[in-house]
Amino acid sequence: MTVPSPSPLAYVPFVSVQNMMRLVHSIGIEAFIQELAGYIEEDFRRWSEFDKTPRVASHSRDGVIELMPTADAENYGFKYVNGHPKNMREGYQTVTAFGVLSSVANGYPILLSEMTVLTALRTAATSALMATYLAPEGSRVMAMIGNGAQCEFQALAFRALLGINTLRLYDLDPEATGKARRNLEGQGFEVVTCASGEEAVEGAQIITTCTADKQYATILTDNMVGSGVHINAIGGDCPGKTELHRDILLRSDIFVEYPEQTRIEGEIQQLDPDHPVTELWRVLRGEAQGRVDTRQVTLFDSVGFAIEDFSALRYVHARVRGTPYAEPLDMLADPDDPRDLFGMLERARG
Amino acid sequence: MTVPSPSPLAYVPFVSVQNMMRLVHSIGIEAFIQELAGYIEEDFRRWSEFDKTPRVASHSRDGVIELMPTADAENYGFKYVNGHPKNMREGYQTVTAFGVLSSVANGYPILLSEMTVLTALRTAATSALMATYLAPEGSRVMAMIGNGAQCEFQALAFRALLGINTLRLYDLDPEATGKARRNLEGQGFEVVTCASGEEAVEGAQIITTCTADKQYATILTDNMVGSGVHINAIGGDCPGKTELHRDILLRSDIFVEYPEQTRIEGEIQQLDPDHPVTELWRVLRGEAQGRVDTRQVTLFDSVGFAIEDFSALRYVHARVRGTPYAEPLDMLADPDDPRDLFGMLERARG
Numbered sequence: 001m002t003v004p005s006p007s008p009l010a011y012v013p014f015v016s017v018q019n020m021m022r023l024v025h026s027i028g029i030e031a032f033i034q035e036l037a038g039y040i041e042e043d044f045r046r047w048s049e050f051d052k053t054p055r056v057a058s059h060s061r062d063g064v065i066e067l068m069p070t071a072d073a074e075n076y077g078f079k080y081v082n083g084h085p086k087n088m089r090e091g092y093q094t095v096t097a098f099g100v101l102s103s104v105a106n107g108y109p110i111l112l113s114e115m116t117v118l119t120a121l122r123t124a125a126t127s128a129l130m131a132t133y134l135a136p137e138g139s140r141v142m143a144m145i146g147n148g149a150q151c152e153f154q155a156l157a158f159r160a161l162l163g164i165n166t167l168r169l170y171d172l173d174p175e176a177t178g179k180a181r182r183n184l185e186g187q188g189f190e191v192v193t194c195a196s197g198e199e200a201v202e203g204a205q206i207i208t209t210c211t212a213d214k215q216y217a218t219i220l221t222d223n224m225v226g227s228g229v230h231i232n233a234i235g236g237d238c239p240g241k242t243e244l245h246r247d248i249l250l251r252s253d254i255f256v257e258y259p260e261q262t263r264i265e266g267e268i269q270q271l272d273p274d275h276p277v278t279e280l281w282r283v284l285r286g287e288a289q290g291r292v293d294t295r296q297v298t299l300f301d302s303v304g305f306a307i308e309d310f311s312a313l314r315y316v317h318a319r320v321r322g323t324p325y326a327e328p329l330d331m332l333a334d335p336d337d338p339r340d341l342f343g344m345l346e347r348a349r350g
Numbered sequence: 351m352t353v354p355s356p357s358p359l360a361y362v363p364f365v366s367v368q369n370m371m372r373l374v375h376s377i378g379i380e381a382f383i384q385e386l387a388g389y390i391e392e393d394f395r396r397w398s399e400f401d402k403t404p405r406v407a408s409h410s411r412d413g414v415i416e417l418m419p420t421a422d423a424e425n426y427g428f429k430y431v432n433g434h435p436k437n438m439r440e441g442y443q444t445v446t447a448f449g450v451l452s453s454v455a456n457g458y459p460i461l462l463s464e465m466t467v468l469t470a471l472r473t474a475a476t477s478a479l480m481a482t483y484l485a486p487e488g489s490r491v492m493a494m495i496g497n498g499a500q501c502e503f504q505a506l507a508f509r510a511l512l513g514i515n516t517l518r519l520y521d522l523d524p525e526a527t528g529k530a531r532r533n534l535e536g537q538g539f540e541v542v543t544c545a546s547g548e549e550a551v552e553g554a555q556i557i558t559t560c561t562a563d564k565q566y567a568t569i570l571t572d573n574m575v576g577s578g579v580h581i582n583a584i585g586g587d588c589p590g591k592t593e594l595h596r597d598i599l600l601r602s603d604i605f606v607e608y609p610e611q612t613r614i615e616g617e618i619q620q621l622d623p624d625h626p627v628t629e630l631w632r633v634l635r636g637e638a639q640g641r642v643d644t645r646q647v648t649l650f651d652s653v654g655f656a657i658e659d660f661s662a663l664r665y666v667h668a669r670v671r672g673t674p675y676a677e678p679l680d681m682l683a684d685p686d687d688p689r690d691l692f693g694m695l696e697r698a699r700g
Binding site: 056060080091116147151152153337343346 | 368373374403421446500502508692693698
């Protein structure tokens, strides 16, 4: 007797890395980021509808593995993500991720997706979305300090949402800058390779910091940051990993995703636990102001929050429907009679 | 230009439901349970090596979705599992599950597996393993109250590890009992269908309770339980869901997986938070005694713990190697240069 085929209920649509890349290209990278930013904005605006938990982290000597769950009344989502700074030296990704979106009503997964590529896109979309509220009017030049895996995605997001067309690149490792330069010139940016962080920030209205070492670093010192600048700080995202000098924080207006998490993981781990910060969702709902002054220094202390992943999964779930980019995966047991799991197993006997 | 193939690093072995069933049959159900019980015993014996977290639950009106992570120095594992009692009435499983095993060293997943079938097997393996320490010498007769999806797996585990050959079945729903009877007679058990819980427990040395309704129920009242019996209580496994009358608990010696979790979810949620219980791992290490007296009432208040899932994933990972029962899944982005995620995306342009 052959194994009977599973029923349609047993299948979960799976978006592989290859298919995610095909989906992105079928939509266009910048259009994808722009649409995704719309989903993120929509979800942050209904902040109170979400079941929010700080991520669940398992730390080890070389890194961390995290689960980031959240849910609204209709969907539940979580992301699995690792962070292992030493991986790069061994030919592995520092960060890999995948995620699941489920139906709250019956608990069944409705999407399994790669999220390494998707996380890069959602991080960039969130940064650029916030910058539309925080960056100086008419920003065209962005400094990018740290030219690793996240760099090009940030650049494209800032072009798509703000019109950034000039990039000033600096990385401790010239090879990283060379890689970013080639990729970004290919995308039509004007690219300036800089010999130092100081040089990179010259004339930039936006400064994006995105380095990967797990340590207290000082990518930006106080004297490097003039007035009227927006800082998009991506790399300080776990305990013991920061990029900015404390003095910059003290003269910035600081915007965060979820204070409970950012105070542990973000740049503001350097500050008093009651240092005032503004939550993104309040800005997006119009309950708090973004930039109010041309001389103001604004800082988005980005650590990444579960709702962004939820929005990304929700967006992919909506966009992948009707395309060939999701494969059905036989992931859920679905016996004819739900009480008869054993009977299903017996009937599968070869 | 066609999309380049992902490198071997990008692939995660996936065990589908169909392949899990094939793997189980290739080993034999009872042999599978016996070997799996060995893994569980081994892991519980090194209890202190594990990073233990209570499960992360997202509750909704109709059910719960949970993530159950744990890790030792080498591997990280988690299970996604839902519990939706009303699902059965709509043709869905009450519980579905899948899980992931990863390398702690680099954070990469090394196995994605269905766990609906696997959870039924690990729950049964854990119950029977504990019963080898707690059930009366020479037990041959088991009462089973609640004849749903878990019933047959329990029966096979108790035969494999203890030699149980006679089953006394009772369920509020005679169709469930009919289903279990057919399946279990097919497996060579002597099966007695009973008209009540009272009748089912007559002459049984072991009583397994395994009902599914989410409510405080009283499947067993005090007068039904004589001395010298082992109670294997499976169904009381979330807040507000219990099966045993409190008086039974008060005259039982109670054994639990992880007190922090069981006091919230198990039968002992009915007792004072400092009511004495014995942890399984202490019994398995010989640091605490199991059954010490022929007249003693022992109770395994089973709620399911992350280490059991970890053991199950570890077992499947070891056993599936070299078989055709794992498919490679392109789940992880793996650019040639780990910093060049964007270049990988660009090269995938169709």
